Amino acid sequence: MREVVIIGSGQTPVGEHWGKSLRHLGHDAIMAAMKDADISRPDALYVGNMLSGQLAGQEHLGALLADFVGLRGIEAMKVEAACGSGGAAVRVGVMAVASALADIVVVCGIEKMTDTGAAETTSGLATAADQEYEVSQGISFVGLNALLMRRYMHEYNVPDKAFAGFSINAHANGVNNPNAMFRSPISEAAYLRAGMICDPINLMDSSPVCDGAACVVLAAADRFPGRAKARVLASAVATDSLAVHDRDEPLFLRAAAESSRRAYAQARVMPNDIDLFEVHDAFSIMAALSLEAAGFAPQGAGWQLAADGEIGIAGRVPISTMGGLKARGHPVGATGVYQVVEVVQQLTGQAGANQVKGATIGMAQNIGGSGATVVTHILGAV
Amino acid sequence: MREVVIIGSGQTPVGEHWGKSLRHLGHDAIMAAMKDADISRPDALYVGNMLSGQLAGQEHLGALLADFVGLRGIEAMKVEAACGSGGAAVRVGVMAVASALADIVVVCGIEKMTDTGAAETTSGLATAADQEYEVSQGISFVGLNALLMRRYMHEYNVPDKAFAGFSINAHANGVNNPNAMFRSPISEAAYLRAGMICDPINLMDSSPVCDGAACVVLAAADRFPGRAKARVLASAVATDSLAVHDRDEPLFLRAAAESSRRAYAQARVMPNDIDLFEVHDAFSIMAALSLEAAGFAPQGAGWQLAADGEIGIAGRVPISTMGGLKARGHPVGATGVYQVVEVVQQLTGQAGANQVKGATIGMAQNIGGSGATVVTHILGAV
Numbered sequence: 001m002r003e004v005v006i007i008g009s010g011q012t013p014v015g016e017h018w019g020k021s022l023r024h025l026g027h028d029a030i031m032a033a034m035k036d037a038d039i040s041r042p043d044a045l046y047v048g049n050m051l052s053g054q055l056a057g058q059e060h061l062g063a064l065l066a067d068f069v070g071l072r073g074i075e076a077m078k079v080e081a082a083c084g085s086g087g088a089a090v091r092v093g094v095m096a097v098a099s100a101l102a103d104i105v106v107v108c109g110i111e112k113m114t115d116t117g118a119a120e121t122t123s124g125l126a127t128a129a130d131q132e133y134e135v136s137q138g139i140s141f142v143g144l145n146a147l148l149m150r151r152y153m154h155e156y157n158v159p160d161k162a163f164a165g166f167s168i169n170a171h172a173n174g175v176n177n178p179n180a181m182f183r184s185p186i187s188e189a190a191y192l193r194a195g196m197i198c199d200p201i202n203l204m205d206s207s208p209v210c211d212g213a214a215c216v217v218l219a220a221a222d223r224f225p226g227r228a229k230a231r232v233l234a235s236a237v238a239t240d241s242l243a244v245h246d247r248d249e250p251l252f253l254r255a256a257a258e259s260s261r262r263a264y265a266q267a268r269v270m271p272n273d274i275d276l277f278e279v280h281d282a283f284s285i286m287a288a289l290s291l292e293a294a295g296f297a298p299q300g301a302g303w304q305l306a307a308d309g310e311i312g313i314a315g316r317v318p319i320s321t322m323g324g325l326k327a328r329g330h331p332v333g334a335t336g337v338y339q340v341v342e343v344v345q346q347l348t349g350q351a352g353a354n355q356v357k358g359a360t361i362g363m364a365q366n367i368g369g370s371g372a373t374v375v376t377h378i379l380g381a382v
Numbered sequence: 383m384r385e386v387v388i389i390g391s392g393q394t395p396v397g398e399h400w401g402k403s404l405r406h407l408g409h410d411a412i413m414a415a416m417k418d419a420d421i422s423r424p425d426a427l428y429v430g431n432m433l434s435g436q437l438a439g440q441e442h443l444g445a446l447l448a449d450f451v452g453l454r455g456i457e458a459m460k461v462e463a464a465c466g467s468g469g470a471a472v473r474v475g476v477m478a479v480a481s482a483l484a485d486i487v488v489v490c491g492i493e494k495m496t497d498t499g500a501a502e503t504t505s506g507l508a509t510a511a512d513q514e515y516e517v518s519q520g521i522s523f524v525g526l527n528a529l530l531m532r533r534y535m536h537e538y539n540v541p542d543k544a545f546a547g548f549s550i551n552a553h554a555n556g557v558n559n560p561n562a563m564f565r566s567p568i569s570e571a572a573y574l575r576a577g578m579i580c581d582p583i584n585l586m587d588s589s590p591v592c593d594g595a596a597c598v599v600l601a602a603a604d605r606f607p608g609r610a611k612a613r614v615l616a617s618a619v620a621t622d623s624l625a626v627h628d629r630d631e632p633l634f635l636r637a638a639a640e641s642s643r644r645a646y647a648q649a650r651v652m653p654n655d656i657d658l659f660e661v662h663d664a665f666s667i668m669a670a671l672s673l674e675a676a677g678f679a680p681q682g683a684g685w686q687l688a689a690d691g692e693i694g695i696a697g698r699v700p701i702s703t704m705g706g707l708k709a710r711g712h713p714v715g716a717t718g719v720y721q722v723v724e725v726v727q728q729l730t731g732q733a734g735a736n737q738v739k740g741a742t743i744g745m746a747q748n749i750g751g752s753g754a755t756v757v758t759h760i761l762g763a764v
Contacts, residue, residue: 001481050441059433060755067622080462081444081458082442095481099476100383101383101476124435235483238457240445255445258455369445
């Protein structure tokens with residue numbers, strides 16, 4: 001297998017982009033990444049996206065975006081794994097370069113969720129869950145996560161404010177990220193008085209509905225000597241049942257554990273070798289469960305890393321270093337690529353005030369559904 | 383790059399499967415393919431699908447199908463390129479094995495189009511076209527193809543029945559395929575009196591709305607010695623603008639020409655080395671344009687291959703040998719995989735009454751939109 005490196009990246013700010021359509025949002029991120037990589041024509045474009053068909057009446061984003069950015073003719077396609085679509089697209093890009101079927105590819109994660117009403121967006125997001133076994137019973141995607149969080153609080157007897165630290169950390173880091181949707185710090189008091197979305201998930205436990213696009217340029221190391229910004233040390237995907245009730249242990253993200261294990265084996269590292277970890281904190285319960293599944297805390301103790309301040313930039317396990325899904329925002333199909341872009345920022349010392357000092361190995365983990373698809377990438381500094 | 387071979391395949395009959403949901407349809411094809419390949423657990427499942435989010439309220443088919451067929455845990459994701467989704471998923475499977483990131487993978491193309499009303503299905507299919515530049519003007523996907531066919535008839539001054547041969551050939555071949563949706567032969571008279579769908583496209587020029595799932599099992603040749611049923615000689619994708627009006631020559635499928643050229647170069651063959659060609663005859667105009675773009679006829683003369691009987695099983699360029707999209711049926715995201723399965727049937731002498739004698743090289747070309755994404759695979763006999 002050829003060594004795969006990242007030679008460029010780009011992103012749009014995350015927010016409510018009412019003045020831009022999908023193609024314009026994709027254009028901005030793709031052109032930024034190609035400029036950063038100093039390339040003019042990649043071999044292929046892989047697009048991570050979940051909802052364009054349902055919310056914009058537009059499938060076929062691969063060819064659409066390739067054409068709109070002036071790359072008519074190149075290979076292109078869309079990859080979908082619910083909220084894990086961006087990570088899955090990175091995975092396809094890695095395979096394309098590693099196979100030598102391509103030398104250089106662009107991966108673009110993109111989502112536009114704010115052009116439709118809340119009911120349509122909520123219905124769209126519920127297509128990540130099992131339509132026949134879960135959604136038909138009337139539950140929403142937030143509802144599923146609320147059940148998990150309630151169960152966690154019950155099983156492990158955690159205090160009411162157990163999850164506050166995740167939101168506080170994400171917002172603190174978002175302050176310094178010009179591309180983050182929310183750039184205001186929050187206090188524990190603000191967390192505790194936040195309105196309930198779906199008990200026990202409050203507004204501060206939940207990532208926002210938003211728009212955004214992010215890109216990385218992947219290349220064969222031997223074809224682009226001296227151009228690498230980061231090395232791809234591992235790429236792994238694992239799955240679990242969509243339906244949460246169909247798992248032996250709903251509070252154990254088995255796919256996250258397996259995806260992490262495969263990634264650690266490929267990269268030949270252990271959790272304590274990871275200098276920063278971009279977790280999929282779509283809801284704060286997911287951050288806790290991810291930390292546990294990936295081996296950073298025992299089951300039932302993930303929340304304590306947040307409570308003890310271990311997840312901060314200078315902590316033992318810095319997570320959501322640029323704001324995470326909570327504060328940078330969660331344009332669902334784009335998120336997995338944003339995470340990888342942020343790991344590259346950290347490994348190249350471009351993370352500004354949020355720089356994790358001496359970071360040489362970073363991990364990004366993107367989750368589809370309530371843990372049904374988990375994509376893990378580990379990157380190393382050059 | 384590792385050599386990639388096909389070691390098994392499976393398919394459901396194409397038709398109106400009102401008694402089965404997406405997961406059951408996928409189950410039937412995946413289990414058939416795994417049994418045919420004599421494997422119990424692949425490394426990954428790549429699902430080609432276009433419309434499940436819009437028509438079934440179900441995205442995230444990769445993990446869903448992996449779980450339902452007993453493969454919980456394996457890598458899985460969905461690949462989308464409109465009606466070219468199946469071919470694109472095969473492409474991802476080839477990259478996975480070629481890269482050595484997987485040794486054996488299952489590719490499943492699946493679509494269920496008959497559970498919704500005609501308006502929803504028509505709207506769904508239109509998401510293959512450019513929503514902002516084409517669909518917003520009120521045109522449907524059939525309408526776009528009707529414009530192309532009308533223009534072709536005008537430019538090349540072809541007779542009214544120029545396209546009859548494509549439909550007659552497809553139906554003749556469908557008769558002998560137990561998995562085909564339509565198994566009745568049609569006459570030229572029947573073609574000429576067929577009702578208009580969208581002038582000049584009549585009922586017999588148009589592939590049906592239907593359900594189906596097809597699978598191939600791809601493996602690394604060196605890991606499965608003696609198990610190959612066919613060799614993957616080439617895998618290529620090229621794109622064009624989604625919007626037909628935005629092309630210099632709307633009657634030239636530039637992406638099909640480029641995708642074919644890349645595939646011929648990889649396989650080191652010329653068009654006259656191809657023993658059979660599974661074309662994307664979603665509409666008969668597409669069959670004519672595909673034959674021209676792939677180098678089997680000069681521009682404006684593709685229809686003559688049909689008129690002259692050259693496309694039959696014993697002809698110079700056998701196409702749609704198991705019924706094609708017209709008679710086997712066109713469950714859109716599944717079609718590209720059906721085509722590959724049928725090439726394998728031909729190369730292994732399993733095509734029954736439709737066997738192309740001595741076939742050693744076969745090509746499958748899957749088209750997304752009106753030529754915006756074109757996926758070409760060339761397979762060789764073992």
